Amino acid sequence: MIRHLSRRDLIRYCGAAGACLAAGYTCSEAKADEILKVGIALVSPVAEVGWTKQHSLGVAAIKSAMGDRVEVNIIDNVFQPQDAERVFRGFAASGHKLIFGTSFSHGAPIARVAPQFPNVAFDCCAGSKVLGNLGAFEAKYYEGAFLGGIAAGKMSKGGKLGFIGGFPIPDIVGPANAILLGAQSVRPESTCNIIFMNSWSDPGKEKEAALALIAQGCDVICAMTDSPAAVQAAEQSGVWSTGYASDMSKFAPTKQLTAFTVDWSSIYVKDALDVVAGNWKPQSRWQGLKDGVVKMAPYAAGIPGDVRAILAKAEEDIKSGALQPYAGEIKDQGGAIRIAKGAVMADADVRSANWLVAGMLGQMKG
Amino acid sequence: MSAYRLELCGVTKRYPGIVANDGISLQVGPGEIHAVLGENGAGKSTLMKIIYGAVEADSGDVLWNGEKVKIANPAAARRLGIGMVYQHFSLFESVSVVENIAVAMSGRFDLPALSTRIVRLSERYGLPVDPNRLLHHLSVGERQRVEIIRCLLQNPKLLILDEPTSVLTPQAVRRLFEVLRTLAAEGCSILYISHKLDEIRELCDTATVLRSGRVVGTASPKLVSAAELARFMVGAELPDVHRDPVALTPHPRLEAIGLSARSDDPFGTDLSDLSLAVHGGEILGIAGVSGNGQGELLSLLSGERTASADMIQLDGQPVGDLPVADRRALGVAFVPEERLGRGAVPTISLADNGLLTAHADGLVKRGFIDRQRVAGFAKAIISQFGVKCTGPAALAHSLSGGNLQKFIVGREISLSPRVLIVSQPTWGVDVAASAFIRQALIDLSRSGAAVLVISEELEELFQISDRIAVIYQGRLSRATSRTATNVEEIGLLMAGVGPAFQTAA
Amino acid sequence: MMRIVLEPRPSPLPFMRIVAPIIALVLTVIVSSLLFLSLGLNPLSTLEIFFIEPLSTLNGVSEWLLKASPLILIGLGITIGIRANVWNIGAEGMFTVGAIAAGWLAITFGGGNHIWLLPAMILAGALGGMAWAAIPAFLKVKANANEILVTLMLNYVAALILSYLVNGPMQDPEGMNYPQTAAFDPSAMFPPLVEGMRINGSIVITVVAVILAWLFLDRSFVGFQMSVGGAAPAAARYAGFNQSRSIWVGLLVSGATAGLAGMMEAAGPLGQLTPVLSPGYGFTAIIVAFVGRLTPIGVVFGGLLLSLLYLGGEAVQMSLSLPASVTRTFQGTLLFFLLAADVLILYRIRIRRR
Known part of the structure; x- marks a missing residue:
């Protein structure tokens, strides 16, 4: 069976390679009575919380939505582009009709593989390219980050926040800015010390960074990291924290103010249903609170009612568009006005943010 | 109840390719100084290791005070009262003399008290050694003193000494003999391995002679001449060293x-x-x-x-x-004291060990090794110097000490040096x-x-x-x-x- | 009571060199079959998917060689280093610096369609790795600094330099601020050997390196001197061999191979520089070197095996939806038995009764 499959796919693949420029997804292969094979590459093994955990929940959602009509195969620990390309190709060559990438580092390899398999649907989280059969999706983290910032600004004693992020890329720099803007919206003098670890997942470094920020006097640790190490360190040190990706309250039962979590299940399930129905289209999606892709974790018990009311109001306003986290006037670290009063930052600028707002203490580079 | 302290009956030990000990029997009485005589490779060391529990015999019995015993390891041997001074010392390089001795002692780990005992013993037997010195700073001779003292500290009932005197002054040898005689008089049996016939004749009561893993006979060394003993051991007439008159360079x-x-x-x-x-x-x-x-x-x-x-x-x-x-x-050519690890690389072949110092002798061409000539060079040494081995491909550490030394000396002499330092x-x-x-x-x-x-x-x-x-x-x-x-x-x-x-x- | 002991063999058994890996394979098959059975899988077909299926297509073979090539190349350098008793734990950093050096050329001259660009990048990759390796070599020769620590630490330095470069001077100006360089021009990339597959001309470098490494270790006098220095430093001093040179050669060679591998990865499957370039090749290659028993031919087998383990692990996850932990257990079992069985070359197992 397996040998047979791979041989058939080899033939198919060779044909595809020849016609590799004939872009454009055709859905003739997908039939309603056939079991849909979905392949997904995860950047790390599935942990209790974090980026990969949230993607695995999305996968689980496909299964519960489609039951026996779908077979989902996961390959984890695929981070490097050179490995990812092999994995995507392997998925495509072994009959998977819907293939997900889950990292920016998957963007380039998936874009190289997709044109060679025009009958396969590819969708890449944090991917940058959209092709004839390759979509991209990403979340508006900054919306949740802004709410986290409001909670932080209200609950902080000294108005000194601390932010820990992986790499200084727009997807992290943007939310970092939003956290501080959220804090400043309720407490204008708020500042934020910022540390980039230059690593995606390093619990030891995350804990160290959290402790360093606490030692510098920060009393809310805003972590945008992959492990619960930072919120855990904050809990142990008795300072507030905000989490990211997953609800990390299990690791900080009293001190996690909230967490801006991501829930990809709507995207995963829709892709799978569309492929089966034969009407899947590659598209770029960038969704936030309104679409339920970004969700706030339950607020900490220690947050008083008036603050909760402010947060609830802000969440509703963001969903409705009445509140724009990136509304002017916004100055950068050097004091230059980046967004004029009354203006709102353009989406393209949000997605390529490479500067820090006024009140940020620390550097993006170095 | 046997009168012997130690009795071996038909002890056999095989290694792949050779029988190191072939049905060996011998008896050592209490207080007896018993020589085990034989050339290198005759099986003396293997036999001693069997008695000391470091090697397990394939067959045969070991009787201790008339009772059959199974000596599983050196610790068991020490518990019985057997002490051993190895030819190649079993000491730890990076720790001090007293710590080296302490690890072999049972009981409490009291270094100062042990140091005092070491100093007392070393003075008594004329084996000066500073208990606090680190082992790797000691010369071969000094290490042997440590080994001897380590054994004596345990009041052994049987003391095995493997070539113990080669690094002592004649006076110190005499003092050691006095110690051994005293020990024997106190009832301690002594197994004395040596090829120094004069010493054996001076010291030992009985000699068991081994050749090629077999007992070829037992003698009373005090009653036979050194030359007779040597013939017995080698199985042939010994070549005598002869020297031509000296013609010095100016x-x-x-x-x-x-x-x-x-x-x-x-x-x-x-x-x-x-x-x-x-x-x-x-x-x-x-x-x-x-x-x-x-x-x-x-x-x-x-x-x-x-x-x-x-x-x-x-x-x-x-x-x-x-x-x-x-x-x-x-x-200038040299033969160092340490054969394995300095004069020769243990883990490489004899051929490559020839290359070690003879590379300038046309064995290397344009940076590349001429394998054929390297093998030829080693083969020439092996035949000229009578090195017993399986050939140029034999690993250096597979040779007996004497054969490896013949190879190293042969290699350095083959370089036709103006000056040889040995x-x-x-x-x-x-x-x-x-x-x-x-x-x-x-x-x-x-x-x-x-x-x-x-x-x-x-x-x-x-x-x-x-x-x-x-x-x-x-x-x-x-x-x-x-x-x-x-x-x-x-x-x-x-x-x-x-x-x-x-x-x- | 029975006791199992290891007794050193008087001399290593040559036929064990061949038998040991076979024993390891048999044991792996037995143990993993039990594992697969307990998961309700057919052991035979699972093993087939692990070892046969990945290589059943031309593309599979291409992927196999593509992954094995850098492992073999780095493994060769590490082998040469360890022969000289120089433990290079820093191939990861040398890989990175080699890729940076080559990547700089690619970005600076990529638009001009220069025919010399790829050869220059090859040279730059090797030199970059060597430059990075020169630091621990210098410190070891001059200050007797432990190369294990120095090379390990330099991995982090190299990673930080790369991070700085892709976030700053070498960042793609049109890349939305993502930390990566622009994609290399085709003139700065190895041409594919088979259209539509990833295996590319860089494999030639690895093949040549295997031959050179074999010549160096087995035939050259400098290689011999180095091995003596590694096996018996006192003997090397006694023979008058230059120990400092051995350290330099050991580190520079492993730097050159790691740098080349980095260059090959950048100008091959990656096609650009990103904050992390190596999927741990610098460390995996240490396993490759030991699985290959520190010989060039062995390293080839080691690299092919480790590469196949990656591919087979993915194939099993893909086809049978096995959790990754199971495939990793299997990979670990095989490596464990392989390295453990090597003990049988030098030791034999005896059962003692007491």
Whole structure:
């Protein structure tokens, strides 16, 4: 069976390679009575919380939505582009009709593989390219980050926040800015010390960074990291924290103010249903609170009612568009006005943010 | 109940390819000093390891005080009351003497008390050793003292000594014999492994002679001559060393002039104003108890350490500041004391070990090794020097000590050196191989090379040297013609007693 | 009571060199079959998917060689280093610096369609790795600094330099601020050997390196001197071999191979520089070197095996939806038995009764 499959796919693949420029997804292969094979590459093994955990929940959602009509195969620990390309190709060559990438580092390899398999649907989280059969999706983290910032600004004693992020890329720099803007919206003098670890997942470094920020006097640790190490360190040190990706309250039962979590299940399930129905289209999606892709974790018990009311109001306003986290006037670290009063930052600028707002203490580079 | 303390019945031990012990039986009574005599490779060491529990016999019985025992490991042997002084010491390099001894002792780990006992024992038996020195700073001779003391501390009922006297002064040997006799009188049995026939005749009550893993007979060494014993052991007539008259080169080939150097090792011996001269055609022997600066002298002469240029001269040319490779290129060859790990690389073949120092002899072409010539070179040494091995592909550590030493000496002699410097040429080497090596050294000197032999075996130095000097605490005595001195006088110099050490050679 | 003991063999058994890996394979098959059975899988077909299926297509073979090539190349350098008793734990950093050096050329001259660009990048990759390796070599020769620590630490330095470069001077100006360089021009990339597959001309470098490494270790006198220095330093001193040179050669060679591998990865499957370039090749290659028993031919087998383990692990996850932990257990079992069985070359197992 397996040998047979791979041989058939080899033939198919060779044909595809020849016609590799004939872009454009055709859905003739997908039939309603056939079991849909979905392949997904995860950047790390599935942990209790974090980026990969949230993607695995999305996968689980496909299964519960489609039951026996779908077979989902996961390959984890695929981070490097050179490995990812092999994995995507392997998925495509072994009959998977819907293939997900889950990292920016998957963007380039998936874009190289997709044109060679025009009958396969590819969708890449944090991917940058959209092709004839390759979509991209990403979340508006900054919306949740802004709410986290409001909670932080209200609950902080000294108005000194601390932010820990992986790499200084727009997807992290943007939310970092939003956290501080959220804090400043309720407490204008708020500042934020910022540390980039230059690593995606390093619990030891995350804990160290959290402790360093606490030692510098920060009393809310805003972590945008992959492990619960930072919120855990904050809990142990008795300072507030905000989490990211997953609800990390299990690791900080009293001190996690909230967490801006991501829930990809709507995207995963829709892709799978569309492929089966034969009407899947590659598209770029960038969704936030309104679409339920970004969700706030339950607020900490220690947050008083008036603050909760402010947060609830802000969440509703963001969903409705009445509140724009990136509304002017916004100055950068050097004091230059980046967004004029009354203006709102353009989406393209949000997605390529490479500067820090006024009140940020620390550097993006170095 | 047997009258014997130790009895072996038909002990057999096979290794792939050889039978190390083939049905060996022997008996040792309480208080008996029993010699086990045999050439290297005769199976003495394996037999001792079986008794000591370090190796398990394939068949045969070991009886201890008449009861059959299974000695599973050395600790079990020590519990029975068996102590062993190995030929190749089982000591830990990086810890001190007292710690080395402590690990072998049962009971509480009380280092100060143990140190006191060590000092007391070492004074009583004339085996001076500082309990707090680190092992890797000790010379071979000093390490052996540690081994002996370690055994004596345990009040053994049977003491096994494997070639124990080769690094002691004649006076110290005599003192050791006194100790052993005292121990025997106290009822301790002694198994004494040696090839030094004179010592066996002086010390031992009975001798069991081994050849090729078998017992070839038992003798009373006090009743037979050394020559008879030797014949018994070798199974043939021993070649005698013969030497042609000396024809010296007009000028010294190797000279050390006022050589002074601080030792690299904080516990080593500094050399002080040491001078010597070796002419082509002669052998200069340097006697001395180990640890008196021999190691330092050898490393300075070989170039492993450098001095100022004029301090060492080769045919009048200053070479003191040249590294090893340059001195070798000028025609100096060396045989170091440590065969495995220095004179030869244990894990590579004999052929490659030939390449080690003979690479300039046309074995390397344009940077690439000429495998055929390398094998040919090794094959020539093997046949010329009678090295017993499976061929040039044999790994160095698969050879017995004597055969490897023959190979190393043969390799260095094959380089046709102007000067050959040899340290401990026959340490632990059997009688036949020793005689062969000694003859080879004499022949080399008679062909016009200057040969310097540093040895702790006086018997050897008197057999081959034309002149003998003594090194003591980094100073060298005036070299005397062999015929103008005697073992007693040299022995006193070795102990630092006698005429002042002079600077001129 | 019975006791199992290891007794050293008087001399290594040559036929064990061949038998040991076979024993390891048999044991792996037995143990993993039990594992697969307990998961309700057919052991035979699972093993087939692990070892046969990945290589059943031309593309599979291409992927196999593509992954094995850098492992073999780096493994060769590490082998040469360890022969000289120089333990290079820093191949990862040398890989990175080699890729940076080559990547700089690619970005600076990529638009000009220069025919010399790829050869220059090859040279730059090797030199970059060597430059990075020169630091521990210098410190070891001059200050007797432990190369294990120095090379390990330099991995982090190299990673930080790369991070700085892709976030700053070498960042793609049109890349939305993502930390990566622009994609290399085709003139700065190895041409594919088979259209539509990833295996590319860089494999030639690895093949040549295997031959050179074999010549160096087995035939050259400098290689011999180095091995002596590694196996018996006192013997090397006694013979007058230059120990400092051995350290330099050991580190520079492993730097050159790691740098080349980095260059090959950048100008091959990656096609650009990103903050992390190596999927741990510098460390995996240490396993490759030991699985290959520190010989060039062995390293080829080691690299092919490790590469196949990656591919097979993915194939099993893909086809049978096995959790990754199971495939990793299997990979670990095989490596464990392989390295453990090597003990049988030098030791034999005896059962003692007491």
